[in-house]
Amino acid sequence: MEHNLIICIWIPRFALEVNARSQPLAARPDAIYRAEARGQPLLMAREDLEDDGLYPGLPLHEVEARWPTLQLHAYEHEQVAAAFEPVLDILYTFSPSIESTTIGHAYLDGAGLQKQHGSPIQLAKLVHKAVEVGSTCTTYVGVGSNKFVADVAARAATTTRIWAIPPGQEIQTLSHLPLETLGLPPNVITHLHTLGIRNAGAFANLPAGSIYRRFGPIGLRVYQGLHQRLQEPLQVQTRHLVIQEGLDLDWTETNPDRLQFACKMLTDRLSTQLNHYRMACQVLVVFWCFEDHAKCKYTLRLAEPASQSETLLQHLRWHLDQLQIEQGITGIRLQADQLSPASSKQLKLLTGSAARTPDIERRRRALTALGRLQARWSVKAAGQTELTSEHTPGTAFRWVDVTLSDLESDQDLASSHLHPPFLLHTPPGPIRILHGQDSRHLMLLDGQDHVIHRQAGPWRLKHPTWHRNATTRDYYQIEVENGAAFLCFYDHKSSCWYLQGQYA
Incomplete structure (x- = not known):
């Protein structure tokens, strides 16, 4: 019987480490707080300071009064979230089923990965090495049959940094852990201590009927997790695929020929990515970076979805023909947008008038001309109209998006x-x-x-x-x-x- 396999990745104090990297050595923070929250509570602090009583949740004014010499910085969510994205990218190389609702903490569905990566402990070692190298942060990995057990294993793996709990042996393996490692609220832990219960094994031996009434929903979740009765499927997040390439120049460039050469290199790399994911793009977004640090964005609508470098470069050349280069260019960014699965186009023969297919090249030429106009003069350069019920010339029609019938796909019936x-x-x-x-x-x-x-x-x-x-x-x-x-x-x-x- 194949058991569920959940891998928890925990990077403690990830936000603090990210904030410290952006500061000089003398100004690195000892703790960070939430500036937008009421009372500006402490979010996290160095481990040695937490041992001295500097706990998360303390209001800022109390921290400043008790520890006046500490370096305190405000938590910057966008900076920390951007730093955690490469970690998620690493996890997605192992499995598409990833859940991460807290920065520095994520779950990975490892079911079915043993055939490729070996036993659960071998898989955990691979994940641990990849994340720790990619994030340059101390990382802990726990493996269990559900999210609760994997999370407890990761937080309790203080020495080995990797701990795999065998399925069906949760109580026996975790019984020695103190209650503080189970995620119980402080008031529940105090109540259990008064009853003489100080570890996970003693808590798991309590009768099930009174758990919810005496210790609330969190206590019930911990109890069910220890007994392998917790049903918490991963909240898998749909990851938006972003395919882009960029080039930063060490000089300012104004020569169109050399810019075309740079664009060819970018389209080659972008095409490689598109073919890797078997995708085609309908829109190519171009960002030009100028020497005065200004950026200009242009949207090029392709004649039809494409992934070939030659097609992408052709539209860029049309765009460069009309680009007014008044100052030097220092960088180029390309992003493929409106992605769709790449599929070959099949000629639909012997339909239409006189039992013959309309010339399909006419449609391709029309799309190419349309793409060239839009690449050179903007998307609004070519439009399509439809009649309205009005009688005055100015309102007798309205502009709509240009549409042409699609080519038949080889996947149709x-x-x-x-x-x-x-x-x-x-x-x-x-x-x-x-x-x-x-x-x-x-x-x-x-x-x-x-x-x-x-x-x-x-x-x-x-x-x-x-x-x-x-x-x-x-x-x-x-x-x-x-x-x-x-x-x-x-x-x-x-x-x-x-x-x-x-x-x-």
């Missing part, structure tokens, strides 16, 4: 693409598909060679193996240079091509 031919050949006749010169394909039909102009497919037709006509066929729609269109298939059983029908 085959039934939406494959249309029956006008003339059906029964039985199908054998044909040959040959590789001609200039990478062109030829179809040999009735002793004549036909150059294939374009094709769509394949659409797989597969019978079950027990079927009396069991076979596997890949159907293609083929149009040759003289305009004739055919429905052909490749039979995997005989390894031959056949003509199924002909379109009008």
Whole structure:
């Protein structure tokens, strides 16, 4: 039976260490407080000061009165949260199921990771090493069957920094721990001490019926956690994927050619990221950093979702053509926006007027022209209108976003693409598909060679193996240079091509 595996990562005094790094040695804080809260309570202090009675929660005026020589700094949430993001990035390399509601503290779902990383203790060691190296902070890791046990293990691992609690042995393993390590409120701990209960084992041996009434919801949670009855699934946070690249120049640049070379390097790196995540972007956001420390942001809407470096660079070149460079550029930032899964585009043949596909290149050219206009003159340079019920010329229409019908995706149902031919050949006749010169394909039909102009497919037709006509066929729609269109298939059983029908 596979048990739940929760890994808790705890970095005590993370906010204090982050604040200390941004200060010179003589001004490093001894404690930090919440400036926006009522009474400005103390948030955390150095470990030796907490041993002397400087506990979190003390109001600032009392701390200043009792410890007048301490360096006290206000807590800066944005700075600390930004410093904790790289730690979360490291955790996401192990598992996509991460919960972190407090800075410096996170849970990781380790279920199913043993096949890749080994036993739970080996996985915990890998996580511990990666986080401690990435954050350069003292890190504690606990492993348990639920969040409570993993959290207690992390906070109690003061010597080894890693502690894994075997599933089903929570009470036996944690029984010696003092009540202070279980997260109980001070008043509950005082009440338990008056009853002679001083460790986790004695607390777990109390009768279950009176726990909630005597010790409240927190006491009940601790009791259920020790007995492995706590049902607290991870509150997995959806992480917004940000794909961006940047380049800081050691000089000020005004030459457009050299700027294009820098943009090519950035688009190559951005394309590598997009292909790694199998994503394509519809919008490319460009930030130009100038020598006077000013920044300009431009939004380039691509002709269609793309991940290729050449397409991204082409839109940047169009943008550079109209960019007025009045002062030197010191940095460039690119960010891919409006991401979507990358998928190949499949030609939809033989629909529309005269049983022929409208020229798909017209749509591509229209999208390219639209993207070029918007890249050069802004998104509002090209628009689309729709009529209204008004009669005056100025209000008879309104501007809307430009929309063009999407290309058919290769993930759509085959039934939406494959249309029956006008003339059906029964039985199908054998044909040959040959590789001609200039990478062109030829179809040999009735002793004549036909150059294939374009094709769509394949659409797989597969019978079950027990079927009396069991076979596997890949159907293609083929149009040759003289305009004739055919429905052909490749039979995997005989390894031959056949003509199924002909379109009008």
